[in-house]
Amino acid sequence: MSSQQYSAHVEAPINIAFIKYWGKREGGEKLILPTNDSFSITLSTKPFRSKTSVVLRSDIAEDELWLNGKKSDIANTARILSVLAYVRANCPEELKNLKAYIVSENNFPTAAGMASSASGYCALSAALVKAFQANVDVSMLARLGSGSACRSAYGGFVIWHKGEKADGTDCIATQFVDEHYWPEVQVMCAVLKGEVKDVSSTSGMQQSLKTSPLMQERIATTVDKRMAEVSEAIKQKDFHKFAEITMTDSDDLQEICRTTTPKIQYATEDSYAMIRLIRAFNAKKGKNVVGYTFDAGANCFMFTLKKDLPEVVAMLMAHFPTDFSKFFFNDQALLAECEKAKAPEEHCNLIDYPKNTFEMLLQSPVGPGVVYVDESESLIKL
Ligand code: DP6
Numbered sequence: 001m002s003s004q005q006y007s008a009h010v011e012a013p014i015n016i017a018f019i020k021y022w023g024k025r026e027g028g029e030k031l032i033l034p035t036n037d038s039f040s041i042t043l044s045t046k047p048f049r050s051k052t053s054v055v056l057r058s059d060i061a062e063d064e065l066w067l068n069g070k071k072s073d074i075a076n077t078a079r080i081l082s083v084l085a086y087v088r089a090n091c092p093e094e095l096k097n098l099k100a101y102i103v104s105e106n107n108f109p110t111a112a113g114m115a116s117s118a119s120g121y122c123a124l125s126a127a128l129v130k131a132f133q134a135n136v137d138v139s140m141l142a143r144l145g146s147g148s149a150c151r152s153a154y155g156g157f158v159i160w161h162k163g164e165k166a167d168g169t170d171c172i173a174t175q176f177v178d179e180h181y182w183p184e185v186q187v188m189c190a191v192l193k194g195e196v197k198d199v200s201s202t203s204g205m206q207q208s209l210k211t212s213p214l215m216q217e218r219i220a221t222t223v224d225k226r227m228a229e230v231s232e233a234i235k236q237k238d239f240h241k242f243a244e245i246t247m248t249d250s251d252d253l254q255e256i257c258r259t260t261t262p263k264i265q266y267a268t269e270d271s272y273a274m275i276r277l278i279r280a281f282n283a284k285k286g287k288n289v290v291g292y293t294f295d296a297g298a299n300c301f302m303f304t305l306k307k308d309l310p311e312v313v314a315m316l317m318a319h320f321p322t323d324f325s326k327f328f329f330n331d332q333a334l335l336a337e338c339e340k341a342k343a344p345e346e347h348c349n350l351i352d353y354p355k356n357t358f359e360m361l362l363q364s365p366v367g368p369g370v371v372y373v374d375e376s377e378s379l380i381k382l
Protein backbone atom coordinates (compact mmCIF):
# COMPACT_ATOMS: atom_id res chain seq x y z
CA MET A 1 0.00 0.00 0.00
CA SER A 2 1.37 3.39 -0.90
CA SER A 3 0.60 5.92 1.80
CA GLN A 4 0.56 8.61 -0.92
CA GLN A 5 -2.86 7.43 -1.96
CA TYR A 6 -4.16 8.57 1.44
CA SER A 7 -3.15 12.18 1.28
CA ALA A 8 -4.75 15.59 0.90
CA HIS A 9 -3.60 19.17 0.49
CA VAL A 10 -5.85 22.06 1.34
CA GLU A 11 -5.94 25.83 1.56
CA ALA A 12 -8.52 27.49 3.78
CA PRO A 13 -9.47 31.16 4.16
CA ILE A 14 -10.24 33.47 7.05
CA ASN A 15 -13.87 34.39 7.63
CA ILE A 16 -15.23 37.44 9.39
CA ALA A 17 -18.56 37.40 11.18
CA PHE A 18 -21.05 40.25 10.92
CA ILE A 19 -23.45 38.50 13.32
CA LYS A 20 -21.15 37.23 16.06
CA TYR A 21 -20.73 33.95 17.84
CA TRP A 22 -20.16 34.72 21.51
CA GLY A 23 -20.94 31.94 23.97
CA LYS A 24 -21.24 28.16 24.16
CA ARG A 25 -24.46 26.70 25.49
CA GLU A 26 -24.59 24.59 28.64
CA GLY A 27 -22.78 21.31 28.15
CA GLY A 28 -21.48 22.56 24.80
CA GLU A 29 -17.93 23.47 25.80
CA LYS A 30 -16.22 20.36 24.53
CA LEU A 31 -18.26 19.93 21.33
CA ILE A 32 -18.26 23.72 20.82
CA LEU A 33 -22.01 24.23 20.57
CA PRO A 34 -22.92 27.94 20.44
CA THR A 35 -25.77 29.78 22.11
CA ASN A 36 -26.82 31.38 18.84
CA ASP A 37 -26.50 31.30 15.06
CA SER A 38 -23.81 33.44 13.44
CA PHE A 39 -23.26 34.80 9.93
CA SER A 40 -20.02 35.58 8.12
CA ILE A 41 -18.26 36.47 4.90
CA THR A 42 -15.49 34.20 3.69
CA LEU A 43 -12.38 35.98 2.43
CA SER A 44 -10.21 34.89 -0.47
CA THR A 45 -7.23 32.59 0.21
CA LYS A 46 -5.14 35.37 -1.37
CA PRO A 47 -3.30 37.12 0.15
CA PHE A 48 -3.73 35.19 3.40
CA ARG A 49 -4.58 31.56 4.06
CA SER A 50 -3.76 28.49 6.08
CA LYS A 51 -2.47 25.48 4.22
CA THR A 52 -2.36 21.87 5.40
CA SER A 53 -1.04 18.64 3.94
CA VAL A 54 -1.90 15.27 5.44
CA VAL A 55 -0.40 11.91 4.57
CA LEU A 56 -1.57 8.72 6.31
CA ARG A 57 1.39 6.53 7.22
CA SER A 58 2.02 3.09 8.68
CA ASP A 59 5.70 3.80 9.40
CA ILE A 60 5.31 6.28 12.28
CA ALA A 61 4.24 5.47 15.83
CA GLU A 62 2.02 8.48 16.57
CA ASP A 63 0.11 11.20 14.76
CA GLU A 64 2.39 14.19 14.14
CA LEU A 65 1.56 17.83 13.48
CA TRP A 66 4.14 20.33 12.29
CA LEU A 67 2.83 23.89 12.49
CA ASN A 68 4.89 26.63 10.83
CA GLY A 69 7.99 24.43 11.08
CA LYS A 70 7.56 23.46 14.73
CA LYS A 71 6.34 20.14 16.06
CA SER A 72 3.12 20.55 18.07
CA ASP A 73 2.41 18.76 21.29
CA ILE A 74 -0.72 17.03 20.02
CA ALA A 75 -1.09 14.84 23.12
CA ASN A 76 -1.73 17.97 25.17
CA THR A 77 -3.96 19.79 22.70
CA ALA A 78 -7.47 18.60 23.50
CA ARG A 79 -9.08 20.18 20.44
CA ILE A 80 -6.72 18.50 17.96
CA LEU A 81 -7.25 15.17 19.73
CA SER A 82 -10.99 15.72 19.47
CA VAL A 83 -10.77 16.42 15.70
CA LEU A 84 -8.58 13.34 15.12
CA ALA A 85 -10.82 11.08 17.21
CA TYR A 86 -13.94 12.21 15.36
CA VAL A 87 -12.48 11.68 11.92
CA ARG A 88 -11.25 8.17 12.88
CA ALA A 89 -14.63 7.25 14.33
CA ASN A 90 -16.14 7.98 10.91
CA CYS A 91 -13.62 6.57 8.46
CA PRO A 92 -13.28 3.15 6.76
CA GLU A 93 -12.08 0.40 9.11
CA GLU A 94 -8.83 -0.24 7.23
CA LEU A 95 -7.64 3.38 7.65
CA LYS A 96 -8.29 3.74 11.38
CA ASN A 97 -4.87 2.52 12.47
CA LEU A 98 -2.83 4.58 10.04
CA LYS A 99 -1.10 7.58 11.61
CA ALA A 100 -1.69 11.09 10.36
CA TYR A 101 1.42 13.05 9.40
CA ILE A 102 0.26 16.65 9.21
CA VAL A 103 2.12 19.74 8.06
CA SER A 104 0.44 23.16 8.35
CA GLU A 105 1.49 26.71 7.69
CA ASN A 106 -0.08 30.15 7.74
CA ASN A 107 1.28 32.85 5.49
CA PHE A 108 0.02 35.76 7.60
CA PRO A 109 2.83 38.19 8.45
CA THR A 110 3.54 38.20 12.17
CA ALA A 111 2.55 41.85 12.24
CA ALA A 112 -0.90 40.84 11.01
CA GLY A 113 -1.95 39.99 14.56
CA MET A 114 -4.90 38.21 13.02
CA ALA A 115 -6.30 35.03 14.46
CA SER A 116 -5.35 32.04 12.33
CA SER A 117 -7.34 29.48 14.29
CA ALA A 118 -10.38 29.68 11.99
CA SER A 119 -8.48 29.12 8.73
CA GLY A 120 -6.05 26.73 10.45
CA TYR A 121 -8.62 24.34 11.92
CA CYS A 122 -10.65 24.48 8.73
CA ALA A 123 -7.65 23.50 6.58
CA LEU A 124 -6.75 20.74 9.02
CA SER A 125 -10.27 19.35 9.05
CA ALA A 126 -10.78 19.46 5.29
CA ALA A 127 -7.45 17.67 4.75
CA LEU A 128 -8.23 15.00 7.35
CA VAL A 129 -11.71 14.31 5.95
CA LYS A 130 -10.26 13.72 2.50
CA ALA A 131 -7.18 11.71 3.54
CA PHE A 132 -9.23 9.46 5.86
CA GLN A 133 -12.08 9.25 3.32
CA ALA A 134 -14.32 10.07 6.25
CA ASN A 135 -18.04 10.47 6.07
CA VAL A 136 -18.02 13.77 7.97
CA ASP A 137 -19.15 17.28 7.18
CA VAL A 138 -16.01 19.47 7.03
CA SER A 139 -17.70 22.34 8.88
CA MET A 140 -18.78 20.02 11.67
CA LEU A 141 -15.22 18.71 12.10
CA ALA A 142 -13.66 22.18 11.92
CA ARG A 143 -16.10 23.31 14.64
CA LEU A 144 -14.54 20.80 17.05
CA GLY A 145 -11.24 22.68 16.61
CA SER A 146 -12.57 26.23 16.93
CA GLY A 147 -16.17 27.35 16.59
CA SER A 148 -15.61 30.11 14.06
CA ALA A 149 -13.53 27.72 11.89
CA CYS A 150 -16.65 25.92 10.69
CA ARG A 151 -17.69 28.95 8.64
CA SER A 152 -14.46 28.90 6.58
CA ALA A 153 -15.51 25.61 4.98
CA TYR A 154 -17.76 27.43 2.51
CA GLY A 155 -17.40 30.46 0.30
CA GLY A 156 -19.64 33.48 0.04
CA PHE A 157 -21.96 34.42 2.90
CA VAL A 158 -22.15 31.60 5.42
CA ILE A 159 -24.46 30.75 8.33
CA TRP A 160 -23.34 28.65 11.29
CA HIS A 161 -26.54 27.09 12.65
CA LYS A 162 -26.55 26.60 16.39
CA GLY A 163 -28.55 23.37 16.06
CA GLU A 164 -30.57 21.68 18.77
CA LYS A 165 -29.07 18.23 19.20
CA ALA A 166 -26.81 17.39 22.13
CA ASP A 167 -24.38 15.48 19.89
CA GLY A 168 -23.86 18.54 17.67
CA THR A 169 -24.63 16.77 14.40
CA ASP A 170 -26.98 19.58 13.36
CA CYS A 171 -24.54 22.27 14.46
CA ILE A 172 -23.02 22.95 11.05
CA ALA A 173 -22.32 25.76 8.63
CA THR A 174 -24.17 26.20 5.34
CA GLN A 175 -23.72 28.58 2.46
CA PHE A 176 -26.37 31.31 2.26
CA VAL A 177 -25.21 32.72 -1.09
CA ASP A 178 -21.99 31.96 -2.91
CA GLU A 179 -19.13 34.34 -3.72
CA HIS A 180 -20.65 35.30 -7.07
CA TYR A 181 -23.96 36.53 -5.66
CA TRP A 182 -22.74 39.92 -4.41
CA PRO A 183 -19.17 40.22 -5.69
CA GLU A 184 -19.11 44.01 -5.25
CA VAL A 185 -18.72 43.53 -1.50
CA GLN A 186 -15.11 43.87 -0.37
CA VAL A 187 -13.51 43.19 2.98
CA MET A 188 -10.67 45.20 4.46
CA CYS A 189 -8.85 44.80 7.73
CA ALA A 190 -6.93 47.65 9.32
CA VAL A 191 -4.42 45.98 11.59
CA LEU A 192 -3.98 48.37 14.49
CA LYS A 193 -1.11 48.60 16.89
CA GLY A 194 -2.31 47.19 20.16
CA GLU A 195 -1.51 45.34 23.29
CA VAL A 196 -1.67 41.57 23.20
CA LYS A 197 -5.17 40.56 24.36
CA ASP A 198 -5.16 39.02 27.79
CA VAL A 199 -8.52 37.26 27.55
CA SER A 200 -8.94 34.68 24.81
CA SER A 201 -12.25 34.57 22.96
CA THR A 202 -12.77 31.04 24.32
CA SER A 203 -12.74 32.16 27.94
CA GLY A 204 -14.08 35.68 27.34
CA MET A 205 -17.31 34.44 25.82
CA GLN A 206 -18.02 32.07 28.71
CA GLN A 207 -17.31 34.85 31.21
CA SER A 208 -19.81 37.06 29.35
CA LEU A 209 -22.39 34.29 29.33
CA LYS A 210 -22.16 33.95 33.10
CA THR A 211 -22.00 37.63 34.03
CA SER A 212 -23.20 40.07 31.37
CA PRO A 213 -26.85 41.06 31.89
CA LEU A 214 -27.11 41.63 28.13
CA MET A 215 -26.50 38.04 27.06
CA GLN A 216 -29.94 36.63 27.78
CA GLU A 217 -31.76 38.99 25.47
CA ARG A 218 -29.13 38.48 22.77
CA ILE A 219 -29.68 34.73 22.90
CA ALA A 220 -33.47 34.82 23.32
CA THR A 221 -34.45 37.36 20.67
CA THR A 222 -31.83 39.75 19.26
CA VAL A 223 -29.78 37.36 17.15
CA ASP A 224 -32.76 35.59 15.53
CA LYS A 225 -34.30 38.93 14.60
CA ARG A 226 -31.01 40.22 13.24
CA MET A 227 -30.30 37.02 11.26
CA ALA A 228 -33.66 37.46 9.51
CA GLU A 229 -33.07 41.17 8.80
CA VAL A 230 -29.55 40.74 7.51
CA SER A 231 -30.61 37.80 5.31
CA GLU A 232 -33.15 40.09 3.69
CA ALA A 233 -30.58 42.88 3.24
CA ILE A 234 -28.20 40.44 1.51
CA LYS A 235 -30.98 39.10 -0.72
CA GLN A 236 -31.87 42.67 -1.71
CA LYS A 237 -28.17 43.66 -1.97
CA ASP A 238 -29.03 46.57 0.33
CA PHE A 239 -25.55 47.61 1.43
CA HIS A 240 -26.69 50.47 3.69
CA LYS A 241 -28.87 48.09 5.69
CA PHE A 242 -26.25 45.34 5.70
CA ALA A 243 -23.61 47.73 7.08
CA GLU A 244 -26.03 49.12 9.67
CA ILE A 245 -26.79 45.66 11.08
CA THR A 246 -23.09 44.72 11.00
CA MET A 247 -22.08 47.79 13.03
CA THR A 248 -24.92 47.31 15.50
CA ASP A 249 -23.92 43.71 16.16
CA SER A 250 -20.28 44.71 16.61
CA ASP A 251 -21.28 47.51 19.03
CA ASP A 252 -23.43 45.02 20.97
CA LEU A 253 -20.49 42.64 21.35
CA GLN A 254 -18.35 45.46 22.72
CA GLU A 255 -21.12 46.41 25.13
CA ILE A 256 -21.41 42.79 26.27
CA CYS A 257 -17.67 42.74 26.93
CA ARG A 258 -17.90 46.02 28.85
CA THR A 259 -20.66 44.63 31.07
CA THR A 260 -18.85 41.34 31.69
CA THR A 261 -17.31 40.84 35.15
CA PRO A 262 -14.37 41.29 35.19
CA LYS A 263 -14.73 43.76 32.35
CA ILE A 264 -13.21 42.72 29.01
CA GLN A 265 -11.77 45.27 26.63
CA TYR A 266 -10.33 44.33 23.26
CA ALA A 267 -10.67 47.72 21.59
CA THR A 268 -7.83 50.26 21.81
CA GLU A 269 -7.87 54.05 21.38
CA ASP A 270 -7.16 53.47 17.66
CA SER A 271 -10.12 51.08 17.45
CA TYR A 272 -12.47 53.69 18.94
CA ALA A 273 -11.02 56.32 16.62
CA MET A 274 -11.79 54.07 13.64
CA ILE A 275 -15.39 53.71 14.80
CA ARG A 276 -15.79 57.50 15.12
CA LEU A 277 -14.12 58.01 11.75
CA ILE A 278 -16.33 55.56 9.89
CA ARG A 279 -19.44 56.97 11.51
CA ALA A 280 -18.41 60.52 10.58
CA PHE A 281 -17.63 59.48 7.00
CA ASN A 282 -20.96 57.69 6.58
CA ALA A 283 -22.76 60.72 8.01
CA LYS A 284 -21.01 62.98 5.50
CA LYS A 285 -21.99 60.61 2.65
CA GLY A 286 -25.59 60.47 3.90
CA LYS A 287 -25.58 56.65 3.89
CA ASN A 288 -23.43 53.76 5.05
CA VAL A 289 -20.59 53.43 2.59
CA VAL A 290 -18.48 51.43 5.06
CA GLY A 291 -19.48 49.03 7.84
CA TYR A 292 -17.05 48.17 10.64
CA THR A 293 -16.85 45.07 12.78
CA PHE A 294 -14.49 44.00 15.58
CA ASP A 295 -13.73 40.54 16.95
CA ALA A 296 -11.91 39.73 20.17
CA GLY A 297 -9.10 42.11 19.24
CA ALA A 298 -8.19 45.68 18.32
CA ASN A 299 -8.25 45.26 14.52
CA CYS A 300 -10.95 46.97 12.49
CA PHE A 301 -12.59 44.86 9.78
CA MET A 302 -14.51 46.84 7.20
CA PHE A 303 -17.00 46.03 4.47
CA THR A 304 -17.48 48.33 1.52
CA LEU A 305 -18.49 48.16 -2.14
CA LYS A 306 -15.77 47.89 -4.77
CA LYS A 307 -16.72 51.16 -6.47
CA ASP A 308 -16.30 53.02 -3.17
CA LEU A 309 -13.13 51.32 -1.95
CA PRO A 310 -10.51 53.76 -3.35
CA GLU A 311 -12.41 56.72 -1.88
CA VAL A 312 -12.67 54.92 1.47
CA VAL A 313 -8.96 54.09 1.50
CA ALA A 314 -8.05 57.69 0.62
CA MET A 315 -10.22 58.91 3.51
CA LEU A 316 -8.61 56.37 5.87
CA MET A 317 -5.13 57.46 4.75
CA ALA A 318 -5.95 61.10 5.47
CA HIS A 319 -6.36 60.06 9.13
CA PHE A 320 -4.08 57.01 9.49
CA PRO A 321 -1.31 57.76 6.95
CA THR A 322 0.22 54.36 6.22
CA ASP A 323 2.93 53.44 3.75
CA PHE A 324 1.72 51.46 0.71
CA SER A 325 4.34 48.81 1.51
CA LYS A 326 1.97 47.84 4.34
CA PHE A 327 -0.94 47.22 1.98
CA PHE A 328 -1.71 43.55 1.32
CA PHE A 329 -4.25 43.52 -1.48
CA ASN A 330 -5.87 40.64 -3.31
CA ASP A 331 -6.71 42.92 -6.23
CA GLN A 332 -3.70 44.69 -7.74
CA ALA A 333 -5.78 46.91 -10.05
CA LEU A 334 -7.72 48.12 -7.03
CA LEU A 335 -4.45 48.75 -5.21
CA ALA A 336 -3.24 50.89 -8.12
CA GLU A 337 -6.47 52.91 -7.96
CA CYS A 338 -6.00 53.39 -4.21
CA GLU A 339 -2.45 54.62 -4.72
CA LYS A 340 -3.76 57.31 -7.07
CA ALA A 341 -6.78 58.33 -4.99
CA LYS A 342 -6.60 61.51 -2.95
CA ALA A 343 -9.15 62.43 -0.31
CA PRO A 344 -11.10 65.67 -0.92
CA GLU A 345 -10.77 68.37 1.74
CA GLU A 346 -14.13 67.45 3.31
CA HIS A 347 -12.94 63.88 4.01
CA CYS A 348 -9.69 64.98 5.63
CA ASN A 349 -10.53 66.16 9.13
CA LEU A 350 -13.45 63.99 10.11
CA ILE A 351 -12.09 63.31 13.61
CA ASP A 352 -9.72 65.05 15.94
CA TYR A 353 -7.11 62.39 16.59
CA PRO A 354 -3.33 61.93 16.32
CA LYS A 355 -2.09 60.76 12.92
CA ASN A 356 -1.29 57.18 13.88
CA THR A 357 -0.58 54.55 11.26
CA PHE A 358 -1.91 51.05 10.53
CA GLU A 359 0.40 48.09 10.95
CA MET A 360 -1.13 46.75 7.78
CA LEU A 361 -4.17 47.10 5.50
CA LEU A 362 -5.64 43.93 4.03
CA GLN A 363 -8.12 43.81 1.13
CA SER A 364 -10.02 40.78 -0.09
CA PRO A 365 -13.13 40.11 -2.16
CA VAL A 366 -15.68 37.55 -0.99
CA GLY A 367 -13.91 34.20 -1.49
CA PRO A 368 -14.83 30.64 -2.46
CA GLY A 369 -13.99 28.72 0.76
CA VAL A 370 -11.81 25.64 1.09
CA VAL A 371 -9.65 24.80 -1.93
CA TYR A 372 -8.16 21.32 -2.43
CA VAL A 373 -4.81 21.66 -4.18
CA ASP A 374 -2.71 19.24 -6.13
CA GLU A 375 -0.09 16.81 -4.88
CA SER A 376 2.53 19.04 -6.54
CA GLU A 377 1.73 21.71 -3.95
CA SER A 378 2.19 19.34 -1.02
CA LEU A 379 3.94 20.68 2.08
CA ILE A 380 5.22 17.16 2.71
CA LYS A 381 8.27 15.95 0.88
CA LEU A 382 8.70 12.32 1.88
C1 DP6 B 1 -15.40 37.20 18.36
O1 DP6 B 1 -14.05 30.60 17.35
O2 DP6 B 1 -12.11 31.76 18.48
O3 DP6 B 1 -14.44 36.01 16.55
O4 DP6 B 1 -14.87 28.29 19.56
O5 DP6 B 1 -13.67 28.87 21.64
O6 DP6 B 1 -12.39 28.52 19.51
P1 DP6 B 1 -13.70 28.99 20.15
O7 DP6 B 1 -13.82 30.54 19.85
P2 DP6 B 1 -13.54 31.34 18.51
O8 DP6 B 1 -14.43 32.63 18.78
C2 DP6 B 1 -14.58 33.64 17.82
C3 DP6 B 1 -15.41 34.74 18.35
C4 DP6 B 1 -15.49 35.96 17.47
C5 DP6 B 1 -16.84 36.03 16.77
C6 DP6 B 1 -17.05 35.18 15.54
O9 DP6 B 1 -16.09 34.86 14.81
O10 DP6 B 1 -18.23 34.86 15.29
